[in-house]
Amino acid sequence: MLLSLGVTLWTLSVSLSSVSSVPRVSSVSQCNLQIPPHEEVARVARFIVHVCDWASLATVSSREPVIGQPFSNVFSISDGPVKHSSGVPYLYLTDMELSVKDLRVDPVSSLSVSLAQTDYCRESGYDPQSPLCAHVILSGRVIQVNGSEAEFAKASLFSRHPEMMDWPHDHDWFFAKFNISLVWVLDYFGGVKTVSPEEYFKASPDRKTRL
């Protein structure tokens, strides 16, 4: 009852393009994603990074004939086992991989993550390019992790991408993280919002209240 009221109000507020504090819920009951309110930008960013399983990573190409040009490629990510979000996107990499060759030359890169990969945008009828289909762009660099952080990266990635356990063992895989220097959030109207790493890591990706 309360849920359907929330959906109605949200739809109304979107069609009027008015600023509203009505909590967002999916318009379709099968979609269980409960996004934090768009005013809580850092929480929205944490939420997106936690629920998404893959990202587009843009590196500076080190390969002919596009040396020095942006090169965007798909990677599986995980910031923690489900419901154990760290906020740090971890990656499972090998030097045999196309983009990793770029990262060895220059680790500066950008990671783009979108709720377009979840049911949320599809079932709400939000086009991936719409600001209502919340997405984040992370600036930073990819760095290898070792020791206990590599153990956490392994648990994070293998629990959500079990196929990784069977990837060829002779490819010298290692764990890495996307070390965030700035978070750009495109969610709702009014242009991009930025979040510092400090604000981002302080925020909780979970909703504190439910409808």
Ligand SMILES: *[C@@H]1O[C@H](CO)[C@@H](O)[C@H](O)[C@H]1NC(C)=O
């Ligand atoms: C992790 O180990 C690799 C290989 O020994 C090393 O190059 C890298 O600097 C280490 N990273 C950290 C964060 O200590």
Ligand SMILES: *[C@@H]1O[C@H](CO)[C@@H](O)[C@H](O)[C@H]1NC(C)=O
């Ligand atoms: C990782 O990111 C933090 C926050 O932006 C920064 O202070 C630190 O120098 C970065 N570390 C590396 C190795 O780039």
